[in-house]
Structure formats: structure tokens, C-alpha cells
Amino acid sequence: MLLADLPEGPFARLAALLNGTEPGKPPITLAVGDPSGVVPDFVKEALAREAASFGNYPMISGTREWREAAAAWVAARFDLPSERIDPEKHVLPLNGTRDGLFSVLFPIVPRSKQGARPIVAMPNPFYQVYAAAALASGAEPLYVPALAANGFLPDYAGLPPEILARVAAVYVCSPSNPEGAVADRAYWDGLFELADRHDFIVLADECYADIWFDAPPACALTARLAQSGGFSRLLSFHSLSKRSGLPGLRSGMVAGCADLIARFRAFRNVAGPQVPTPILAASAACWRDEAHVEAGRLAYQEKMAAAQAILGNRMKRPGGGFFLWLDVGNGADFALRAWREQGVRLLPGAYMGRESLPGKTQSNPGFSYVRVALVSDLSTIMTALERLKEILG
Ligand SMILES: Cc1ncc(COP(=O)(O)O)c(C=O)c1O
Structure with missing residues (x-):
């Protein structure tokens, strides 16, 4: 395989999957793991102090x-x-x-x-x-x-x-x-x-x-x-x-x-x-x-606890990080359904993986999963997870 043959990135593939499908509810994205942290004052001060360099x-x-x-x-x-x-x-x-x-x-x-x-x-x-x-x-x-x-x-x-x-x-x-x-x-x-x-x-x-x-x-x-x-x-x-x-x-x-x-x-x-x-x-x-890191960690812990309260045994809490990795049978089908019925944008796990057997989509170890990023504010995450619960069964 050559560099030029690399598949498109996961988010381009997700955009193609959802293209032409209207979200069933006001859209919420849990697809991208963008931490959206608060910029501490000491960061702004350091940038200003060193700007002459x-x-x-x-x-x-x-x-x-x-x-x-x-x-x-x-x-x-x-x-x-x-x-x-x-x-x-x-x-x-x-x-x-x-x-x-x-x-x-x-x-x-x-x-x-x-x-x-x-x-x-x-x-x-x-x-x-x-x-x-x-x-x-x-x-x-x-x-x-x-x-x-x-x-x-x-x-x-x-x-x-x-x-x-x-x-x-x-x-x-x-x-x-x-x-x-x-x-x-x-x-x-x-x-x-x-x-x-x-x-x-x-x-x-x-x-x-x-x-x-x-x-x-x-x-x-x-x-x-x-x-x-x-x-x-x-x-x-x-x-x-x-x-x-x-x-x-x-x-x-x-x-x-x-x-x-x-x-x-x-x-x-x-x-x-x-x-x-x-x-x-x-x-x-x-x-x-460490103070800003602890504050960030506490916020993620709160989001993970909220997810557990809403999804119960439909999820397993990860050891670390801010993603849920949900086994939904067919990740791409589920992501399309979550968008069409609930307006929730999720990343099919397969888009981060490769097929072990060429042409056999199910041999991709990410096939049956969706990745759910818990990075938005707590109430947005809770709204999105309540909606997902409806289709997770
Ligand atoms: C596993 C992993 N490694 C590395 C990175 C890259 O991080 P950075 O923003 O520092 O380039 C990411 C970003 O999403 C990631 O998920």
C-alpha cells in the first residue's frame, strides 16, 4: 500500500455517510473528541509576555x-x-x-x-x-x-x-x-x-x-x-x-x-x-x-458518571480518556440511525480501523462499535445520551 492509497480520514467518511440525511432532532455532535477546555489566564499571560519573541x-x-x-x-x-x-x-x-x-x-x-x-x-x-x-x-x-x-x-x-x-x-x-x-x-x-x-x-x-x-x-x-x-x-x-x-x-x-x-x-x-x-x-x-488538570479531570468524571446513570449496562466505563466505545451490532448503520432519528452525530468504529480480511467489512475490529465523545458540556451530553438510550433498546 502507498501513502496515496490511505483511506480518507474518519470525519470525511462520516460526512459522506450522513450526507443527504436530515437530522431527526436539533443536531448534537458526539463525534469529534475536541476537548474545548477553558483557556487558563496563565496561558494568556505567558503568550502575551513572550509575544516579542x-x-x-x-x-x-x-x-x-x-x-x-x-x-x-x-x-x-x-x-x-x-x-x-x-x-x-x-x-x-x-x-x-x-x-x-x-x-x-x-x-x-x-x-x-x-x-x-x-x-x-x-x-x-x-x-x-x-x-x-x-x-x-x-x-x-x-x-x-x-x-x-x-x-x-x-x-x-x-x-x-x-x-x-x-x-x-x-x-x-x-x-x-x-x-x-x-x-x-x-x-x-x-x-x-x-x-x-x-x-x-x-x-x-x-x-x-x-x-x-x-x-x-x-x-x-x-x-x-x-x-x-x-x-x-x-x-x-x-x-x-x-x-x-x-x-x-x-x-x-x-x-x-x-x-x-x-x-x-x-x-x-x-x-x-x-x-x-x-x-x-x-x-x-x-x-x-495541576489545578487546571484536576478541574478538567473532575469534569470528565462527572460526565462519565452521568453517562453511566443514563446508559446503565448499555455501556462499560473505560479505564481512561473521554470516549465511550459502544457495541451496537453495526456501527455505521447505528450512526446513520442516531443521526436520522435522534440528530446525534457519532463516529462508526470501523472508520478508525482496517479490515483484517480485505473486502470483508465485518473483519474490521471496529465494525460493531460506535465511538461517543464526552467532551461537550454536561447538559448537552445528557440530552444526547437520553436520545441514544431510546434507540439502544
Ligand atoms: C490517541 C491520540 N494520540 C494523539 C493525538 C494528537 O494530539 P495532539 O492534539 O497533541 O496532536 C490524539 C488526538 O486526538 C489522540 O487521540
């Missing part, structure tokens, strides 16, 4: 202030000794996490592995940039089903040895989009053992790490340090779009193995977009402050 090129590795704030957050959030996270070696700013998840493969995917085209494995369904990155880097994307039977996490250990030998990197999303699955310590430990045995890199997309319900999820950096005494073969990605509810800021970071960070930094110095200095100042303030 638009006259200069920013540095690819960010400002010292940003590096120190980011490294301090990584150490505190993942319970790591602060001396193990060196601001100069272990963190790098990104223009939104998607930028990093895409470009990271260019400097790390080899031309061949075991004499064959390298493989980049990813969960299926998945955040669509992983496949684009794999193809753009010359690797073969491998879509590994994330099924209910294995806790909605890809079973990479179950891949045949001759495939594992060709794997150069794997993406793992935890808490996952779309299912909200959380990788526990045993999952991470097993994955790192596999990575060491087959010499591949783990790209942990942990953008939703700060949105949880009972307890903070186990995270990749903590597990890797405990297991091996370092961060080799691991890069972990984080996002202020989710943590702070500020997707318009376009700010994220990558943290992990010093050698991989150095290679990524060198590549970005030639080909990467720098993060503007005012954005770095605002981002540093976001990484330092």
Missing part, C-alpha cells in the same frame, strides 16, 4: 524553562527519581503530539530489518496518524486487532516470530483512543521483554494519561525504568490537547530514551517544525500547574 527563530529543543517544566512533570507524574529525567536529554517539545507521532519514524526506521521491509505494528482500530507515519517512513504497517477478548489492547506477543523479527517499532495507545483501554504493568513488562528480544522500539502514545476515573493509569516510563533500570527502546508521547484541554495550542512532548531523543532532535533540527517561544512559555506553565 515572534521576531526570532525558536530552538527545536525548546527553551530551558520549557525543558525544566516538562522534565519535572514527567518525573512527578510517573513517579521517577528526578535525577533520572535530565531536561537536556530526555524531553523534546512537539507541535502537538500528532506531529511527533508522525515524524518519529523517519529517524528510527531502518531501510531493512532481517533482510526484509521493516514492519511498524499498531493497534486496530487506531489513531490514524500511525498508519500514515508507517507508510511515509517506508515501513509496512501491520494492523494488530485490539479486541474485547484481549482487553482492547494489541497482542503483539502473539505475532509469529518471523513477523516479530521484522518489526522495527510498535505503537501502543494507553489509555487508548477509541476504546479507553489501559495497559497495566504486566502488559508493559511483557511488551518491553518482547522489544528487547526482537530489537524494536516502543512508541507509547499516552496522550490521555491524565484523564482517568479511579486511579492514574500505569505508564510506560515507570514500567520500563523498574524493569530495566533505564528507558532504552522507549519513547512516550504526551499532549496538552488532552491534559490541559487546549488542542488549539498545538503543544505536546516526547520523553524517554536519551539516545532516541538525540536522534529525533537531530532529525527535527533539519526537518522538524520548531514550537514558537510564546507557545513554549504557555506550555511550560501548563506542565507546571
Whole structure:
């Protein structure tokens, strides 16, 4: 498959599905996971304070202030000794996490592995940039089903040895989009053992790490340090779009193995977009402050509790993130019906996945699901879920 053959994005496909169908009630969208957070005053102040720096090129590795704030957050959030996270070696700013998840493969995917085209494995369904990155880097994307039977996490250990030998990197999303699955310590430990045995890199997309319900999820950096005494073969990605509810800021970071960070930094110095200095100042303030994150988390917890009260056993509460992953039999049919009868816009799960057997739509692990984003205000969400309840039966 070529990059040019990538399917259209999920929202373009949704627009095509609903095109020509009138909403049965005043429309509400629960399709897009746009956090729509309140912009804290300290963000506006930092942007204004640093505005004069638009006259200069920013540095690819960010400002010292940003590096120190980011490294301090990584150490505190993942319970790591602060001396193990060196601001100069272990963190790098990104223009939104998607930028990093895409470009990271260019400097790390080899031309061949075991004499064959390298493989980049990813969960299926998945955040669509992983496949684009794999193809753009010359690797073969491998879509590994994330099924209910294995806790909605890809079973990479179950891949045949001759495939594992060709794997150069794997993406793992935890808490996952779309299912909200959380990788526990045993999952991470097993994955790192596999990575060491087959010499591949783990790209942990942990953008939703700060949105949880009972307890903070186990995270990749903590597990890797405990297991091996370092961060080799691991890069972990984080996002202020989710943590702070500020997707318009376009700010994220990558943290992990010093050698991989150095290679990524060198590549970005030639080909990467720098993060503007005012954005770095605002981002540093976001990484330092937990109060706005706790307020956001409480709001998501309230929305999830409301969803449980309305939908009962029609839903399962996810481990983290802000999506419901509802099994409705046929996700595309249900999304069309939800729009036609109830005016509620939902994303068919299949649009985030790929068919395991070409031409067999039901072999797409997202086929029977819809993804429901709980990001609007509480009363809008409650109205939409009451309407969905009518057709969920
Ligand atoms: C799983 C996952 N990873 C990464 C991103 C990208 O986040 P950012 O806004 O930081 O680019 C998203 C955004 O929706 C996401 O769902």
C-alpha cells in the first residue's frame, strides 16, 4: 500500500455517510473528541509576555524553562527519581503530539530489518496518524486487532516470530483512543521483554494519561525504568490537547530514551517544525500547574458518571480518556440511525480501523462499535445520551 492509497480520514467518511440525511432532532455532535477546555489566564499571560519573541527563530529543543517544566512533570507524574529525567536529554517539545507521532519514524526506521521491509505494528482500530507515519517512513504497517477478548489492547506477543523479527517499532495507545483501554504493568513488562528480544522500539502514545476515573493509569516510563533500570527502546508521547484541554495550542512532548531523543532532535533540527517561544512559555506553565488538570479531570468524571446513570449496562466505563466505545451490532448503520432519528452525530468504529480480511467489512475490529465523545458540556451530553438510550433498546 502507498501513502496515496490511505483511506480518507474518519470525519470525511462520516460526512459522506450522513450526507443527504436530515437530522431527526436539533443536531448534537458526539463525534469529534475536541476537548474545548477553558483557556487558563496563565496561558494568556505567558503568550502575551513572550509575544516579542515572534521576531526570532525558536530552538527545536525548546527553551530551558520549557525543558525544566516538562522534565519535572514527567518525573512527578510517573513517579521517577528526578535525577533520572535530565531536561537536556530526555524531553523534546512537539507541535502537538500528532506531529511527533508522525515524524518519529523517519529517524528510527531502518531501510531493512532481517533482510526484509521493516514492519511498524499498531493497534486496530487506531489513531490514524500511525498508519500514515508507517507508510511515509517506508515501513509496512501491520494492523494488530485490539479486541474485547484481549482487553482492547494489541497482542503483539502473539505475532509469529518471523513477523516479530521484522518489526522495527510498535505503537501502543494507553489509555487508548477509541476504546479507553489501559495497559497495566504486566502488559508493559511483557511488551518491553518482547522489544528487547526482537530489537524494536516502543512508541507509547499516552496522550490521555491524565484523564482517568479511579486511579492514574500505569505508564510506560515507570514500567520500563523498574524493569530495566533505564528507558532504552522507549519513547512516550504526551499532549496538552488532552491534559490541559487546549488542542488549539498545538503543544505536546516526547520523553524517554536519551539516545532516541538525540536522534529525533537531530532529525527535527533539519526537518522538524520548531514550537514558537510564546507557545513554549504557555506550555511550560501548563506542565507546571495541576489545578487546571484536576478541574478538567473532575469534569470528565462527572460526565462519565452521568453517562453511566443514563446508559446503565448499555455501556462499560473505560479505564481512561473521554470516549465511550459502544457495541451496537453495526456501527455505521447505528450512526446513520442516531443521526436520522435522534440528530446525534457519532463516529462508526470501523472508520478508525482496517479490515483484517480485505473486502470483508465485518473483519474490521471496529465494525460493531460506535465511538461517543464526552467532551461537550454536561447538559448537552445528557440530552444526547437520553436520545441514544431510546434507540439502544
Ligand atoms: C490517541 C491520540 N494520540 C494523539 C493525538 C494528537 O494530539 P495532539 O492534539 O497533541 O496532536 C490524539 C488526538 O486526538 C489522540 O487521540
